[in-house]
Amino acid sequence: MFQPDKNPTLSSEEFYERLTALSVADNLRIRKISEVWAARCGLAPDDLFQEAVTRVLEGRRNCPSRVGVVPFLAQVMRSLSSDENKAKDRAPNLLPLSALLEAGYDPPAASLTPENQFNAQQSFKELWDKVCALFHDDEISILILEYQIAGYEAEEIRKYLGLDQTAYDSKRRFIRRRFDRLFKKEGQV
Amino acid sequence: MNNSNDTHALDRICELLVEDILLATDDEILLEAAEDHVKLDEISASIQTLIGKARLNVAKKNLSKIKQHQGIVISERKRFSENYDDAHIKQIFDEFTLHNKGDAQLSIAARKGKDLTAQDMRSMLDDFQELGYDLDSFANGDPE
Numbered sequence: 001m002f003q004p005d006k007n008p009t010l011s012s013e014e015f016y017e018r019l020t021a022l023s024v025a026d027n028l029r030i031r032k033i034s035e036v037w038a039a040r041c042g043l044a045p046d047d048l049f050q051e052a053v054t055r056v057l058e059g060r061r062n063c064p065s066r067v068g069v070v071p072f073l074a075q076v077m078r079s080l081s082s083d084e085n086k087a088k089d090r091a092p093n094l095l096p097l098s099a100l101l102e103a104g105y106d107p108p109a110a111s112l113t114p115e116n117q118f119n120a121q122q123s124f125k126e127l128w129d130k131v132c133a134l135f136h137d138d139e140i141s142i143l144i145l146e147y148q149i150a151g152y153e154a155e156e157i158r159k160y161l162g163l164d165q166t167a168y169d170s171k172r173r174f175i176r177r178r179f180d181r182l183f184k185k186e187g188q189v
Numbered sequence: 190m191n192n193s194n195d196t197h198a199l200d201r202i203c204e205l206l207v208e209d210i211l212l213a214t215d216d217e218i219l220l221e222a223a224e225d226h227v228k229l230d231e232i233s234a235s236i237q238t239l240i241g242k243a244r245l246n247v248a249k250k251n252l253s254k255i256k257q258h259q260g261i262v263i264s265e266r267k268r269f270s271e272n273y274d275d276a277h278i279k280q281i282f283d284e285f286t287l288h289n290k291g292d293a294q295l296s297i298a299a300r301k302g303k304d305l306t307a308q309d310m311r312s313m314l315d316d317f318q319e320l321g322y323d324l325d326s327f328a329n330g331d332p333e
Contacts, residue, residue: 012247019240025215027233032210040203044280046239049262058250074207082200099212127199140324148205171210177221179202 009062010069016057018069026070032180033074039183041081042088121172134178141175144168269318270311273328282310284327285317 009020022030034045034052041048055061059166063072135141140161147157158168213221222229268280282305305313318324 003260016240016244020237020260020321022236023215024229024233025218028218028227028229029210029213030236031232033207036203036206040199046235049236050239050243052224053240054246057243057247074211078207081203085197127202131202144237145202145205148221149201151201154208172205172209173213173217176206180225187257 008065010065012057012059015063015069019053022069029070030073033070034077035183036179037074037077037081041084043081043084048077048080049073051080055080057167130182134182135175138174140171141178144171144175230261231292269328270314277309277328278307278310278314281324281327284330285314285322285324288327289317289322 006171030049034049035161038045038048053062055076056063058074061076063069131145132142135145140163144157147160152160154168154172157163158165161168163171210218219229222232273281314324
């Protein structure tokens with residue numbers, strides 16, 4: 001008996017056709033998303049996006065037909081950014097762990113290698129200093145980011161902070177626009 | 190603050206930003222672009238150019254694979270004569286010349302009428318194989 005594929009994926013040609021038919025707003029979304037993940041890993045946004053498209057057209061990544069090409073490419077770029085970060089062999093700046101612990105930081109899981117753990121702590125400390133400076137005038141934004149980093153879902157964050165959907169959406173937009181300006185100023189998170 | 194064990198803090202912040210971009214309406218995205226003095230035509234052209242470049246790169250890679258594959262096929266086919274002993278080669282050669290008199294005679298003429306050695310026959314059969322003749326059928330004793 002014929003069993004339809006429960007998770008059909010787009011062929012390379014179908015994916016390409018959808019890409020070339022994107023709206024102006026979707027092109028802008030792609031640009032913004034590539035800027036976010038590029039800022040995260042240090043690649044150029046254009047290079048990151050082109051590599052993501054290449055992977056899909058080569059068939060190394062398959063886009064489910066029920067998923068939009070923009071969110072799918074966002075996920076591919078996220079993955080590429082993560083791979084790029086893992087591949088980097090950055091020499092960490094030395095900073096005592098005790099200082100991080102005093103700041104209330106919970107060390108990552110023991111499953112991480114000591115080097116990864118150390119790098120994660122460094123990145124987190126640097127990031128958090130930047131975030132606090134960026135949102136020094138907005139405590140709610142800092143709380144949203146704290147919950148977000150801790151792994152909470154949007155619904156939970158709204159509930160804990162007593163925000164309705166509109167207020168949360170508005171605050172999330174506010175956060176992004178501030179980060180937009182930071183990216184434009186510094187080019188990297 | 191609890192720290193997620195499997196997700197980096199920076200990634201979590203980027204996820205929030207990307208989520209916001211994906212959830213924004215078209216009008217909101219276009220309004221932002223206007224606020225940022227973004228040239229819409231340039232962005233769209235740039236994105237579509239990158240898509241075109243990616244497609245071109247993939248096409249080049251595919252073509253390279255095809256060429257490489259064809260090269261392997263040809264090199265494998267060149268080894269055709271190596272699979273048979275001299276007696277078998279002569280048998281295949283005789284069968285082939287019988288069925289392809291014109292082409293075979295031309296090649297034999299190119300040897301200036303010299304007696305053909307087993308090595309000559311091997312060399313000629315390999316040449317015919319490369320030219321696209323199906324010699325397997327002669328080897329199997331079943332020429333069309």
